[in-house]
Amino acid sequence: MTRATRHYVLAAGGTGGHLIPAFALAAELSQRGHHVALVTDDRGAALPGKPDFLPAHVIPASKLGRNPLKWPAGLGAILEGRRMAMRLYESFQPSAVIGFGGYPVFPALLGAMACDIPTLVHEQNAVLGRVNRFFASRVDAIATAYPEVARLDEKHAAKVHLVGNPVRAEVLSLRDEPFPAFTADGLLRVLVTGGSQGARVLSEIVPDGLAMLPPAIRQRLQVTQQCRAEDLEAVRQRYRSHDIPAELGSYFEDMAERLADAHLFIGRAGASTIAELTAVGRPAILVPLPIATDDHQAANTREIVKSGGARMIRQEKFTAKELAKQIQALAQRPETLATAAHAAWNCGRPRAVKDLADLVESFGANELMDVIRVGANNARGASQGEAVGQGAGA
Structure with a gap:
């Protein structure tokens, strides 16, 4: 099937847990003919394993901790990161922005929503992370690694897709x-x-x-x-x-x-x-x-x-x-x-990166493909990995 070339932005904090699946998705999307950019922090831009083709855009990010005295500086960093992300989106024109957790995701998704760009998050753990929890009601899709994810409200079930955790190709x-x-x-x-x-x-x-x-x-x-x-x-x-x-x-x-x-x-x-x-x-x-x-x-x-x-x-x-x-x-x-x-x-989900890429591609495709691809991923999630499990045993 001929695929139309589109642009996607991946956002992730600078730890391996967030960036390894982001790198795997970037490689899969690039192999499918799409252009991909990374939004991250200083640690993420320097992390070993980043594909050479993947440009990294470092934006300010911060958490709003328990000390109110630090809130103005933290909020300022988030807003500046949002402005920088919006400038990137204006030139890069992404079909979707995908968050993998970590504080740089916060301004990246805020900027995407301000620009009316579809958004997705991928949760690697069996407990929904704080940033993903904040955006759960706002994003268009939530990809999970486990059939059961704590802190994920049942009211979001319709947009939850069980895909697994992408792993490195050599593994x-x-x-x-x-x-x-x-x-x-x-x-x-x-x-x-x-x-x-x-x-x-x-x-x-x-x-x-x-x-x-x-x-x-x-x-x-x-x-x-x-x-x-x-x-x-x-x-x-x-x-x-x-x-x-x-x-x-x-x-x-x-x-x-x-x-x-x-x-x-x-x-x-x-x-x-x-x-x-x-x-x-x-x-x-x-x-x-x-x-x-x-x-x-x-x-x-x-x-x-x-x-x-x-x-x-x-x-x-x-x-x-x-x-x-x-x-x-x-x-x-x-x-x-x-x-x-x-x-x-x-327990393995070897199609994780392909299923996640299919879900991502459903944003930016025509309406018919949206229905086919998102529906297929929802079927996998609704069956708690049954289709994926069959693939693992093949």
Whole structure:
């Protein structure tokens, strides 16, 4: 089918959780022949992974916190960001503006609404974020990553579309690869990551937890762990003292390959992390970040834990003894780990970026295509992922 070239603006705050799905959508829309621009903040413009073709427009943004003395400055930044966004829209002429969460989305969507441009938001987490919550009644469509999203009012159900979380192409390409062979006497490869906010507790607990495993499991361990740079030497010494082979680093460029080789993941429960785990099908022990807004990381684990693809441990209960207990339950028999991997895989939504792009394309198409495309996405959402689930098992 011949597609008409259109322009779209993606708006996202400067964190990977917001920008990774935005980058994935930008690549898909560009591949379909459209022109895409990014509205973000300074952090977002500098984040690794931004496609070369995607121009980044940095606009002022701020949150209106609890201190009234800071409201005038914050409001001033928002209004200036709105003016800058409107100037961009005047020249770029977007068919729609899509928000992915974060404070730059606020002025970007305000500007779009002032210019009468269709607007959409994508919520990566299982709890509707604050900015998306504010705009829920005002936008034309709400794309979600999970069948159940807390803080999303039922009165908006007609414009909710379940699409999933877009993941990086190099991760999605691993979906049809088999789970790595795991035998009763083979290596048990463990991948540990925690992000900049959460790596320290993992660095403190995981080495000791692995050391508490029965010798038959401990002697087969091969660990890859991402740590804060300042923690690397201390963690290295912990592993040495336990005689457990471990490769440590503050950043791994080939994370997709390491995920492909892993038999078990231990880490936080950010939306992008869970999307990648379910895209590839990897069992996990998840430790939600306790300070995450609205406890959204714990909510993110609900679907994969219920399926049997992961186990969740609250940070206050995350001890070496508890970790060893959960690993032993998963890894004592090869079939247990393989079954968990398949359960995680079944939670994946591999068409997420395509379904989101279809929804976005419905804004700017002719009226007939609007009905077809939006209707199809609503059908997926209304069935709580049934169509997507069938795709995952294909």
